[in-house]
Amino acid sequence: xxxxxxxxxxxxxxxxxxxxxxxxxxxxxxxxxxxxxxxxxxxxxxxxxxxxxxxxxxxxxxxxxxxxxxxxxxxxxxxxxxxxxxxxxxxxxxxxxxxxxxxxxxxxxxxxxxxxxxxxxxxxxxxxxxxxxxxxxxxxxxxxxxxxxxxxxxxxxxxxxxxxxxxxxxxxxxxxxxxxxxxxxxxxxxxxxxxxxxxxxxxxxxxxxxxxxxxxxxxxxxxxxxxxxxxxxxxxxxxxxxxxxxxxxxxxxxxxxxxxxxxxxxxxxxxxxxxxxxxxxxxxxxxxxxxxxxxxxxxxxxxxxxxxxxxxxxxxxxxxxxxxxxxxxxxxx
Amino acid sequence: xxxxxxxxxxxxxxxxxxxxxxxxxxxxxxxxxxxxxxxxxxxxxxxxxxxxxxxxxxxxxxxxxxxxxxxxxxxxxxxxxxxxxxxxxxxxxxxx
Numbered sequence: 340x341x342x343x344x345x346x347x348x349x350x351x352x353x354x355x356x357x358x359x360x361x362x363x364x365x366x367x368x369x370x371x372x373x374x375x376x377x378x379x380x381x382x383x384x385x386x387x388x389x390x391x392x393x394x395x396x397x398x399x400x401x402x403x404x405x406x407x408x409x410x411x412x413x414x415x416x417x418x419x420x421x422x423x424x425x426x427x428x429x430x431x432x433x434x435x436x437x438x439x440x441x442x443x444x445x446x447x448x449x450x451x452x453x454x455x456x457x458x459x460x461x462x463x464x465x466x467x468x469x470x471x472x473x474x475x476x477x478x479x480x481x482x483x484x485x486x487x488x489x490x491x492x493x494x495x496x497x498x499x500x501x502x503x504x505x506x507x508x509x510x511x512x513x514x515x516x517x518x519x520x521x522x523x524x525x526x527x528x529x530x531x532x533x534x535x536x537x538x539x540x541x542x543x544x545x546x547x548x549x550x551x552x553x554x555x556x557x558x559x560x561x562x563x564x565x566x567x568x569x570x571x572x573x574x575x576x577x578x579x580x581x582x583x584x585x586x587x588x589x590x591x592x593x594x595x596x597x598x599x600x601x602x603x604x605x606x607x608x609x610x611x612x613x614x615x616x617x618x619x620x621x622x623x624x625x626x627x628x629x630x631x632x633x634x635x636x637x638x639x640x641x642x643x644x645x646x647x648x649x650x651x652x653x654x655x656x657x658x659x660x661x662x663x664x665x666x667x668x669x670x671x672x
Numbered sequence: 673x674x675x676x677x678x679x680x681x682x683x684x685x686x687x688x689x690x691x692x693x694x695x696x697x698x699x700x701x702x703x704x705x706x707x708x709x710x711x712x713x714x715x716x717x718x719x720x721x722x723x724x725x726x727x728x729x730x731x732x733x734x735x736x737x738x739x740x741x742x743x744x745x746x747x748x749x750x751x752x753x754x755x756x757x758x759x760x761x762x763x764x765x766x767x768x
Binding site: 340341342343344345346349355356358361362373374375376378379475632633640641648 | 724768
């Protein structure tokens with residue numbers, strides 16, 4: 340179970356070997372205490388100002404519970420994780436080597452390719468219930484699949500350096516077509532013009548950014564558990580402290596967030612008090628975060644899908660993918 | 673398997689220790705002396721032994737009832753009853 344500490348001034352500490360969460364109540368001085376047994380918790384996410392005792396940190400580390408800190412946009416700032424590096428250093432060495440040779444091309448074209456396939460599939464799903472927009476949606480679907488093909492033909496290029504720009508260009512083109520189609524399928528009040536970030540300029544983008552933030556944290560954890568290094572990416576630039584492998588590996592899973600957010604809007608579940616205006620844009624407020632967290636969690640962690648012969652959650656499938664990637668790096672397929 | 677632990681324990685100290693063991697086993701406090709939750713067999717064994725060591729077998733009563741999750745799912749819950757999903761361990765996120 341994941342605990343999200345969303346209330347301002349929450350205090351997490353340990354009592355009788357249990358996590359005790361002390362949440363401020365309505366009146367000053369009044370608070371609610373909740374207890375949780377450590378073995379039942381998988382991660383604790385702090386999304387707003389609160390406090391933590393060192394005993395709570397120690398208890399979490401002992402039970403391999405990750406303590407995650409997220410900023411207001413849901414973007415993970417950092418985590419407290421045990422210092423055992425997990426799995427073998429060999430995987431990380433191979434990952435570093437692979438970033439410089441043909442394997443980087445192989446994996447990047449696979450991941451970006453799958454993202455485009457998922458994007459096209461989402462557009463196809465929209466077409467089912469929107470007869471009037473059928474033609475434009477099918478057209479977008481076709482164009483994204485064509486772009487996916489142009490990525491596929493690059494799969495045997497020798498290094499990523501020569502094709503990085505082209506891949507980014509193709510991704511950008513597909514993304515513009517994709518989000519344009521999504522916007523057109525939304526109720527007029529929520530239609531938007533393209534992606535915006537830091538800050539988002541509309542509610543849809545605000546929800547999307549927060550959702551991606553949640554996904555970044557999950558992907559990072561999946562990579563760590565599989566023994567991979569989140570900082571050694573293949574396509575994304577090796578800028579100072581950039582978790583480039585998270586940004587690479589996450590690509591095929593982004594449309595899962597897109598779909599969840601889309602359904603919140605198309606299902607008219609988004610209210611005025613879910614977002615608020617900030618300088619130059621829009622940000623998610625507590626009720627909005629809670630709605631998104633619940634829905635995303637349902638879609639990613641609870642719903643079962645058939646993947647590789649097993650009924651499992653989407654995030655479990657992603658964890659499997661991370662392990663498979665690690666095994667492929669050390670030729671242990 | 674969802675285990676329900678119910679007890680009537682006279683001694684205050686023993687009773688609060690038993691409550692603490694149940695909490696530490698990850699059970700949800702349904703009522704003052706009633707706990708419920710998903711437990712693996714070895715956790716049931718440990719808890720049972722911990723509680724046995726605390727009670728006075730001449731005066732106290734403790735029950736461990738196993739119920740299949742499906743049966744618990746058929747339960748009729750009224751008012752401020754617990755969250756079904758939380759107790760059966762299905763709930764994956766808790767927002768506080």
